Amino acid sequence: MLPDLARDEISRYARHLIIPSVGVEGQRKLKAARVLIVGAGGLGSPVALYLAAAGVGHIGLVDFDVVDVTNLQRQILHGTKDIGRSKLESARDTIADINPHVELTTYETALTSNNALDIIRQYDLVVDGTDNFPTRYLVNDACVLLGKPNVYGSIFRFEGQASVFSAKDGPCYRCLFPEPPPPGTVPSCAEGGVLGVLPGLIGTIQATEAIKLIIGIGDPLVGRLLLVDALAAQFRSVNVRKNPACPACGTREITELIDYDQFCGIPQAAAAMSAAGEMPEITPIELAERLRAGDVDLIDVREQNEWDFARIPGARLIPMGEFPEASSELDRNRDIVVQCRSGMRSGKVLRQLQAAGFTRVWNLAGGILRWSDEVDPSVPKY
């Protein structure tokens, strides 16, 4: 039995109700629907806003993050007043304002192998707005195990992908990408950047697909991977198929959720890092003293465009991509400190320098972010 629409709901959804293929029945299906959105960030924002506005009766939202000023360029669920608040609390206020008829359940936690099945089980479909590979494989496998459609979207700089996985007869994420990429080879939004409007483009496609699936109209993106290139203004849809050898939806040898960090090689990469010996590090305060004494060379391994808006005075820019060749420009007889935004990239460069025989090299712990906190707040954090 579909729920009835109250009088004020009929007015609110009037522009849906007059579309013949939606009508009162379609709107009642939306009201009856339960949709879980994983992630209240770039993709989750437009998805939650539009599904709430469209009258999806019950929305679940999973996130454990706090609103940061760098989120606001794209995460339109949150505003300037929300900086420092929990994303879920901020989302609750925004959604209540857009549509008080929506029932919202929030899960202030990371989605994990321990909780994913219990949470997802309660919903009709899942919208994947996560930002990392382990969680994408987790969402995929949980949806396959429970037989729930997974409305997928992902973004990188000016490009995005969208599809509907784990639907009846369609492929799943693992059919397309059976092996996760090695850790550190595909940059996240924080590392690679993303055009603020891009999650809007991809997220609204995800919201559209969710609504189509709920009402049962149109041709969903099942068996098709949509590739969006915002710079070229091109949308390509590639026909993809179910892989009979897929361990999730083909042979079904995956019968329970696994350790997805392990699957994606994250602890192995960390172990390899520490097996290479302890990372020689210097704190921002120590570095400030050494720079004043002038007995250290500070090498910034970020990109020119990052250097243009934030840098540590006294540093020299040699972008990471110019190593290991650029190491010939460095003076082996002086102490060298390498530095980036957070210390990740400079840590990799440090390992290359060690491999090239440099012994007097240190990594700036915490990079520019920590430098700004502890030494010079006039250097912008980003």
Add this chain to the structure above:
Amino acid sequence: MEVRVLLFASYADAFGSPNVSVTVREGATVKELLARVKEMAVGHSLPPAPLIAINQEYAAPGDVVRAGDEVALIPPVAGG
């Protein structure tokens, strides 16, 4: 024959271009074409079996590539 290969997201970044051209024999398979791309300067950064589409259809390693085909190498993307 020369085949144009479209690259997306992190692949385009690695190659510094949204497409590359490779020369393969007539009747070459997807696997052979991929081997050509991997011989290029940054080609080693590609995974062993990337997702490949020919003319917007999923392509298996044994599928044959024809002159004028649009070949696309599609990377996994995680950002959200």
